[in-house]
Amino acid sequence: MATDLHRTVTVRGLTRSFDGRAVVDGLDLTLRAGQFTALLGHSGCGKSTLLRVLAGLDREISGTVLVPKRRAVAFQAPRLMPWKRVWRNVLLGLPGRPDRERAERALAEVGLGHRSGAWPKTLSGGEAQRASLARALVREPDLLLLDEPFGALDALTRIKAQRLVGELWRRRGCTVLLVTHDVDEALLLADRALVMRDGVIAYDTPVALDRPRDPADPGFAALRARLLSELGVHDAPDTLRDAPATAETPAPPVPQTV
Numbered sequence: 001m002a003t004d005l006h007r008t009v010t011v012r013g014l015t016r017s018f019d020g021r022a023v024v025d026g027l028d029l030t031l032r033a034g035q036f037t038a039l040l041g042h043s044g045c046g047k048s049t050l051l052r053v054l055a056g057l058d059r060e061i062s063g064t065v066l067v068p069k070r071r072a073v074a075f076q077a078p079r080l081m082p083w084k085r086v087w088r089n090v091l092l093g094l095p096g097r098p099d100r101e102r103a104e105r106a107l108a109e110v111g112l113g114h115r116s117g118a119w120p121k122t123l124s125g126g127e128a129q130r131a132s133l134a135r136a137l138v139r140e141p142d143l144l145l146l147d148e149p150f151g152a153l154d155a156l157t158r159i160k161a162q163r164l165v166g167e168l169w170r171r172r173g174c175t176v177l178l179v180t181h182d183v184d185e186a187l188l189l190a191d192r193a194l195v196m197r198d199g200v201i202a203y204d205t206p207v208a209l210d211r212p213r214d215p216a217d218p219g220f221a222a223l224r225a226r227l228l229s230e231l232g233v234h235d236a237p238d239t240l241r242d243a244p245a246t247a248e249t250p251a252p253p254v255p256q257t258v
């Protein structure tokens with residue numbers, strides 16, 4: 001494991017513009033070694049842009065960005081090459097001779113050791129997402145960047161995948177930045193939550209709750225309400241109080257995502 005310094009992220013005055021419009025606009029951010037941070041914000045506010053910069057996928061920037069050398073990213077779409085078996089997908093882009101055992105160790109870590117020789121099209125959505133996670137883990141990242149990795153999964157698979165990421169983070173001790181639209185997901189997993197707005201980190205709060213997290217915990221509910229308010233979403237209980245449900249007008253679904 002690298003030293004704390006090598007697992008830290010430091011961003012100062014980061015600006016990224018598209019067609020003369022600054023999507024990220026003088027952003028400052030420090031991520032401590034081993035910290036699990038969730039990044040929330042409205043669609044189009046620049047979360048993925050920031051993540052791509054941290055991943056080294058976008059260098060048309062101004063400002064200072066110091067990130068661990070060993071970093072890996074997993075996206076909402078698993079992005080597996082259909083013509084390569086799962087284990088070869090896991091090793092994609094790594095230098096040296098393909099080492100199937102190495103790929104299988106990473107696949108075993110995400111509970112997919114038995115699908116190593118499969119073709120991507122034969123995997124379920126959750127399995128494909130786990131394969132994509134194995135591809136990130138095989139790089140032994142000091143910084144793991146996750147861009148809505150559970151967004152396309154059904155509810156049950158999503159819960160399992162969230163638990164898996166939580167376990168992997170505890171086991172690996174890497175610094176994690178998770179982009180999500182789901183406030184509850186942020187509070188279940190992260191020990192810090194950020195809200196991005198107007199190209200900067202507009203709100204930054206520790207999530208100092210006992211683990212495993214319990215949405216019924218008053219502290220959880222309070223943070224949830226605060227984050228939803230930062231995101232400009234009215235909290236569900238208030239909405240329900242304002243407009244009590246009747247038999248004819250069932251209660252609206254509880255908003256959890258933005």
Ligand SMILES: Nc1ncnc2c1ncn2[C@@H]1O[C@H](COP(=O)(O)OP(=O)(O)OP(=O)(O)O)[C@@H](O)[C@H]1O
Nearest residue numbers: 018019023041042043044045046047048049050181
């Ligand atoms: N390559 C690009 N060329 C032009 N504009 C871009 C490019 N990439 C992103 N943008 C613009 O930058 C803004 C921020 O995009 P970004 O994908 O970072 O938002 P986001 O917060 O991740 O959104 P979402 O939550 O919907 O994924 C958007 O207005 C988007 O259209």
